[in-house]
Amino acid sequence: MDHFNYRDGALWAEDVPLTRIAAEVGTPVYVYSTATLTRHFGLFRQALEWTDHLVCFAVKANSNLAVLKLMGDLGAGMDVVSGGEYARAKAAGVPGDRIVFSGVGKTLAEMRQAIEGGIRQFNIESEPEMRALSALAASMGAEVPIAVRVNPDVDAKTHEKIATGKSENKFGIPIARAREVYAEAAALPGLKVVGIDVHIGSQLTDLDPYRQAYAKVAELTQVLRGDGHAITRLDLGGGLGIPYRRDNNVPPLPLEYGQVIRDAVGHLGCEIEIEPGRNIVGNAGVLLSQVIYVKEGEGRNFLIVDAAMNDLLRPAMYGAHHDIVPVVEPVAGSEGRSFDVVGPVCESGDTFQKGTSLPDMAAGDLIAFRSAGAYGAVMASEYNSRPLVPEVLVSGDQFAVIRARPTYEDMLARDSIPGWL
Ligand SMILES: *Cc1c(COP(=O)(O)O)cnc(C)c1O
Numbered sequence: 153m154d155h156f157n158y159r160d161g162a163l164w165a166e167d168v169p170l171t172r173i174a175a176e177v178g179t180p181v182y183v184y185s186t187a188t189l190t191r192h193f194g195l196f197r198q199a200l201e202w203t204d205h206l207v208c209f210a211v212k213a214n215s216n217l218a219v220l221k222l223m224g225d226l227g228a229g230m231d232v233v234s235g236g237e238y239a240r241a242k243a244a245g246v247p248g249d250r251i252v253f254s255g256v257g258k259t260l261a262e263m264r265q266a267i268e269g270g271i272r273q274f275n276i277e278s279e280p281e282m283r284a285l286s287a288l289a290a291s292m293g294a295e296v297p298i299a300v301r302v303n304p305d306v307d308a309k310t311h312e313k314i315a316t317g318k319s320e321n322k323f324g325i326p327i328a329r330a331r332e333v334y335a336e337a338a339a340l341p342g343l344k345v346v347g348i349d350v351h352i353g354s355q356l357t358d359l360d361p362y363r364q365a366y367a368k369v370a371e372l373t374q375v376l377r378g379d380g381h382a383i384t385r386l387d388l389g390g391g392l393g394i395p396y397r398r399d400n401n402v403p404p405l406p407l408e409y410g411q412v413i414r415d416a417v418g419h420l421g422c423e424i425e426i427e428p429g430r431n432i433v434g435n436a437g438v439l440l441s442q443v444i445y446v447k448e449g450e451g452r453n454f455l456i457v458d459a460a461m462n463d464l465l466r467p468a469m470y471g472a473h474h475d476i477v478p479v480v481e482p483v484a485g486s487e488g489r490s491f492d493v494v495g496p497v498c499e500s501g502d503t504f505q506k507g508t509s510l511p512d513m514a515a516g517d518l519i520a521f522r523s524a525g526a527y528g529a530v531m532a533s534e535y536n537s538r539p540l541v542p543e544v545l546v547s548g549d550q551f552a553v554i555r556a557r558p559t560y561e562d563m564l565a566r567d568s569i570p571g572w573l
Pocket residue numbers: 210212213231254255351353354355389390391392427428429430431526
């Protein structure tokens with residue numbers, strides 16, 4: 153459920169008509185709903201009500217400071233994968249002891265930053281990384297909490313570019329080698345083993361891969377405890393999928409996911425962390441865009457819109473689908489026309505959808521790409537020197553620009569021409 157609905161013949165975000173945002177901020181622009189974000193976060197919290205837990209928002213899905221502040225104020229922890237994300241989480245007011253640091257290539261500078269600023273735990277992804285963190289922490293006189301990310305060799309049955317739990321993926325250490333790695337961790341200075349971490353992929357629409365992975369984690373917990381390690385915390389990752397098509401089967405709900413967790417690891421008495429990103433923010437955002445031209449081609453009609461692959465990369469990168477809807481509510485029963493919806497960027501990959509059915513459109517009409525709140529703005533670039541797409545947050549009948557569109561001056565000022573040229 154989200155808070156983007158037709159009202160009085162037009163699409164609104166909560167109590168704000170999208171036409172108003174387009175008029176005041178311009179297009180393209182991302183629009184997020186506070187009510188949807190709050191609702192989705194609450195569902196995960198409810199799903200883990202039965203135990204001590206922390207829902208860590210995966211910052212990489214949407215790292216706008218206002219979104220992070222909203223999440224943090226609701227009590228969320230943060231899962232970060234870079235020093236930049238760590239800095240954002242801190243700037244949004246999230247204390248270090250609610251920040252988990254994941255990622256396969258943490259640099260010494262990033263690890264130092266997090267140790268100095270406070271950290272809940274590092275999720276270790278390899279032995280070289282573990283040794284580097286140990287040496288750094290010891291040199292700083294610190295003892296840092298760690299979990300080792302295990303790769304359970306489970307097929308997440310999702311897009312290959314976002315599957316992370318198969319043995320051929322670069323993530324984590326093979327679960328079969330976990331005992332060895334934990335033994336080394338326990339012997340290294342500067343590290344304190346607190347738990348186990350697993351994350352098998354993103355946009356999972358089936359609970360079975362979770363069942364398989366979490367069963368392996370439960371078994372490993374017992375084995376490691378037998379070896380004398382204090383496993384008190386399980387970080388079970390993120391990845392629960394969302395419906396990208398309105399008419400499609402709805403993926404499992406957070407409550408069902410919570411039940412899978414309870415069944416698999418509930419008996420272990422561990423504190424549970426999860427790291428949802430997409431499921432919290434995906435359907436809490438739309439990308440609002442305007443038609444520039446309707447171009448009648450040979451056997452195809454192109455809707456050339458002012459959003460492009462640099463603003464929303466998912467279709468070009470993953471072949472992802474986003475429902476495209478007109479901002480003016482279509483008249484019920486009216487005939488649609490078939491359009492290829494494309495952006496102005498000079499790449500054929502700059503195609504959002506082929507043969508999509510929309511009401512007859514004209515230049516100046518507004519459309520919205522649904523489910524664009526996750527992995528949307530964060531992946532945007534200024535390719536073709538198109539200004540970085542701005543972001544707006546709605547709450548009730550108010551809205552605010554939470555990232556402004558840069559002017560050409562702003563953009564040019566970032567470059568400098570050396571004196572010797
Ligand atoms: C990307 C990622 C997540 C979030 O995945 P979603 O599909 O957005 O829920 C969580 N944990 C880790 C380690 C990740 O890399």
